[in-house]
């Protein structure tokens with residue numbers, strides 16, 4: 001039995017379509033989504049509708065990511081994201097969602113334990129078990145700390161956009177990377193496929209090419225750049241190169257903000273950081 005794991009789609013419909021083609025071609029019946037379905041790229045409803053349609057002939061499991069939580073919080077508390085960079089990108093997504101989408105996000109758990117058939121039991125989360133914003137990576141001790149307390153033999157999580165396979169004490173911790181905004185220096189959509197047998201688990205990280213040009217073109221057609229000029233340009237740069245431009249930009253803006261005493265949300269700081277990064 002095979003299960004596909006898709007995380008951090010971030011409204012990248014074209015990357016998602018490439019994953020769906022792979023899933024169909026390889027006759028994978030079960031699909032687990034690990035959250036961050038939307039934001040960063042345009043047309044969030046198109047992605048959500050595609051996910052819904054795909055569930056028509058596949059068994060799917062869902063949890064929410066921090067981006068869904070941002071949308072829920074904005075809706076519940078009547079918060080308004082401001083235009084400009086990060087906030088403007090969230091505002092674009094929020095304005096393009098329907099009430100039913102927010103209601104769906106609200107219904108999703110932060111983590112879950114899934115059992116399929118007799119021998120496939122595993123845990124899924126976006127970040128940690130209780131907090132979607134926990135960053136678990138093998139670059140520090142967070143993956144080690146997580147696996148020590150891991151409740152199932154296999155656990156699959158996302159959020160960092162950095163794929164890894166980590167094994168310790170007979171347990172497996174897997175991150176499939178990001179479908180829509182991969183930042184590992186390559187521009188291909190990332191996902192994972194796990195084959196379950198009665199006595200063993202075989203995880204595999206998969207990378208797939210997709211129509212990046214179409215994804216980039218839609219930034220210009222959709223109006224997203226007008227809401228979030230610099231942030232949208234960092235995402236375009238990621239799609240074109242696979243380099244982690246949004247993180248680099250955040251770090252630069254923090255530095256510029258510290259040096260000047262100006263607010264982190266000051267768009268001029270973001271414009272200066274973009275210039276320094278050459279995007």
Ligand SMILES: [Fe+2]
Pocket residue numbers: 036065066067126159160
């Ligand atoms: Fe996330």
